[in-house]
Amino acid sequence: MRTHPPSRRRRTAVAAALVAAVAVTATGCGSGASGGNAKSGDKPFIALSNGFIGNGWRQTMIAKFEAAATKAQNDGLISKFKVVNAPGENSATEQVAQIKSLLLQKPDALLIDPASPTALKPVIQQACDAGIKVVVFDSAIDAPCAHVLLNSFKDWATAAAEPLVKGIGGKGTVIVSRGVVGSQPEAEMYQTTQDILAKNPDVKVAATVNGMCDGAKAQKAVLGVLSSVPKVDGVIGCGDGYGVAQAFPTAGKPVPAVTFETNGRALKYWQDSKLDNGSVAVMSDPGQSVAALWEAIDLLDGKDVPKEMTFPIVLVEQKDVAAWAGVLKPDEYAAWPWTQELFRQQVEAVKSGAAPVQPPIPTAAG
Ligand code: LTH
Numbered sequence: 001m002r003t004h005p006p007s008r009r010r011r012t013a014v015a016a017a018l019v020a021a022v023a024v025t026a027t028g029c030g031s032g033a034s035g036g037n038a039k040s041g042d043k044p045f046i047a048l049s050n051g052f053i054g055n056g057w058r059q060t061m062i063a064k065f066e067a068a069a070t071k072a073q074n075d076g077l078i079s080k081f082k083v084v085n086a087p088g089e090n091s092a093t094e095q096v097a098q099i100k101s102l103l104l105q106k107p108d109a110l111l112i113d114p115a116s117p118t119a120l121k122p123v124i125q126q127a128c129d130a131g132i133k134v135v136v137f138d139s140a141i142d143a144p145c146a147h148v149l150l151n152s153f154k155d156w157a158t159a160a161a162e163p164l165v166k167g168i169g170g171k172g173t174v175i176v177s178r179g180v181v182g183s184q185p186e187a188e189m190y191q192t193t194q195d196i197l198a199k200n201p202d203v204k205v206a207a208t209v210n211g212m213c214d215g216a217k218a219q220k221a222v223l224g225v226l227s228s229v230p231k232v233d234g235v236i237g238c239g240d241g242y243g244v245a246q247a248f249p250t251a252g253k254p255v256p257a258v259t260f261e262t263n264g265r266a267l268k269y270w271q272d273s274k275l276d277n278g279s280v281a282v283m284s285d286p287g288q289s290v291a292a293l294w295e296a297i298d299l300l301d302g303k304d305v306p307k308e309m310t311f312p313i314v315l316v317e318q319k320d321v322a323a324w325a326g327v328l329k330p331d332e333y334a335a336w337p338w339t340q341e342l343f344r345q346q347v348e349a350v351k352s353g354a355a356p357v358q359p360p361i362p363t364a365a366g
Contacts, residue, residue, distance in 0.1 A: 042079075044079060044297070046110075047081065057213055061138070061333075069293055082102070084098045090181070094115075096120060099127070112124070112134065112146075116182060120141065136149075136150075137149045139183060147305060147307055148309070150311070153189050157192035159313065160193075164280060170200055174197075175208070178238065186238070235258050257275075260316075261283070284314070285314050306350050327362050335362075
């Protein structure tokens, strides 16, 4: 039988009035409202704050959360949920303001995909002090009271750069397309990429652009430098290779090795073009938001969950391209289908130091 802190019911009553008031004035920031069939009672209210919504990975991450939260609501595990996406280009200031407004609605748990590893520290502490369980996902964070669930950004950057460098024979010219600059994952990935390039001195960086892990933005950014760089053998990116690949024919140049998005469109292109030049498809898992939902529910239930957990990245190997490409919509990114049971198995794996759980490749579109 689940127990709650004594203050919880009181908070819920006050929150109900506040939420009703705020719901009326809510703008188009994206919200998952409580549905009519929710078994509310003392079930928790889960809020999610996302610091950036400007690429398809983030959009898939939010879509997966909303689908899982709707099911959890219908199953009576939560009373309601709310998602707030900060506008702009990964602005921590915007996100802090939005979290402050979310706190007025008194969620029981707050999930955060943060715009910055440092700037959110005070507002996270404020949430913890109010008795809210905070789960930061998709990033490390300087906030000791928060639980953290993330992927290994070093593994991701290594899986992106090493095969590409090998594929071009360890020498040549590359462009580096950076991701969501300002976020912790990007900082760790960029450092990892630089470390790998430092070990391969015959690979020269002709240009560094900012693609924000977004094919369309990366296409524009790469096209902007193509006339001023020599022959390019590869573009090391943050899951933007389909867009990057389109830039080359536009500039009259051959498509080099790229780092594909793990979405349906890019994987289908990779499958059809049969590019075998060091190109890879790897990203972190947008299903982390669903794992974070299960974590919040277990924390509110008093379960023992490690303070920091690393979940597996999504590396789409050549042998699995057809399986993923067959189930993903063009703009949908490959996500591990974390059920509550698989989540709990992964928690046990983290606790015991066992190999990470390997969820199945989904067999139907999400
Ligand atoms: O910042 C992003 O959108 C990146 O895709 C990462 O968050 C994913 O880990």
